[in-house]
Amino acid sequence: MARRPMMAANWKMNKTVTEAQNYTAALLPRAADAEGVDVAVFVPFTCLHEVGRMAEDSPVIAGAQNFYYEDSGAYTGEVSVPMLKDVLARAVLVGHSERREIFGETDTLVARKTKRAVEADLLPVVCVGETKEERDSGGMWEKVSGQVSRVLEELDEVGGDGIVFAYEPIWAIGTGDTATPDDAQDAIGRIRELLREERGEDFADGVRILYGGSVKPANVAEIMGQNDVDGALVGGASLEVDSFVELIEAARPGDSEDG
Numbered sequence: 001m002a003r004r005p006m007m008a009a010n011w012k013m014n015k016t017v018t019e020a021q022n023y024t025a026a027l028l029p030r031a032a033d034a035e036g037v038d039v040a041v042f043v044p045f046t047c048l049h050e051v052g053r054m055a056e057d058s059p060v061i062a063g064a065q066n067f068y069y070e071d072s073g074a075y076t077g078e079v080s081v082p083m084l085k086d087v088l089a090r091a092v093l094v095g096h097s098e099r100r101e102i103f104g105e106t107d108t109l110v111a112r113k114t115k116r117a118v119e120a121d122l123l124p125v126v127c128v129g130e131t132k133e134e135r136d137s138g139g140m141w142e143k144v145s146g147q148v149s150r151v152l153e154e155l156d157e158v159g160g161d162g163i164v165f166a167y168e169p170i171w172a173i174g175t176g177d178t179a180t181p182d183d184a185q186d187a188i189g190r191i192r193e194l195l196r197e198e199r200g201e202d203f204a205d206g207v208r209i210l211y212g213g214s215v216k217p218a219n220v221a222e223i224m225g226q227n228d229v230d231g232a233l234v235g236g237a238s239l240e241v242d243s244f245v246e247l248i249e250a251a252r253p254g255d256s257e258d259g
């Protein structure tokens with residue numbers, strides 16, 4: 001099944017509102033030409049409303065980088081799904097490794113957030129991946145399969161067709177140390193196989209799985225050329241519009257190495 005590619009920018013903790021406005025104004029006309037690719041931009045809460053408003057009538061998907069699964073209440077510092085929708089977010093990152101490693105998010109919290117996003121029709125991009133130590137000790141698959149399975153378990157009641165996963169080996173994030181295209185295909189192919197075993201052929205074929213970790217214009221074509229890789233979640237190389245647009249263009253169907 002041909003899945004629609006996705007190219008996603010994760011600005012992380014970068015950009016003021018003015019910088020976000022300038023970036024979005026430059027991106028929108030150029031992303032409009034990106035036929036066949038879903039373009040998403042995951043931005044800090046402080047500029048989400050502005051990016052959401054500017055992108056509202058465009059194909060560009062404005063997204064948040066985090067949220068909490070309760071809708072309201074005494075959760076100081078947190079932001080809920082209704083609040084994200086109110087500022088025009090259409091997607092959200094869930095369980096990015098920086099949330100898991102720095103802020104202690106557990107597999108259970110990530111799974112509950114994913115369920116809440118699905119229920120609210122906010123597209124979750126669920127991040128999974130192993131540390132260098134886990135990879136070196138042969139524990140990559142135990143870690144990644146555990147993260148994916150916990151999410152699937154939580155989604156039992158709500159389905160979750162169309163959710164997006166992002167495989168991001170932690171050792172490749174922001175290090176310039178990209179996984180080889182074979183490593184990316186191996187991990188992502190195994191994730192898809194797990195989805196097939198747990199939820200059947202149609203679900204597995206429909207879920208997009210992105211790769212993340214030091215993706216840049218110089219390596220994107222090779223990564224996108226892998227059979228099971230449906231796009232990329234990009235940090236550093238998404239911060240400049242020119243470089244992000246190069247990545248979007250490389251994701252267009254027919255532009256990747258194997259088609």
Ligand SMILES: O=C[C@H](O)COP(=O)(O)O
Nearest residue numbers: 010173174213214235236
């Ligand atoms: O969300 C994006 C990933 O953490 C990758 O970041 P990076 O492209 O700067 O390595």
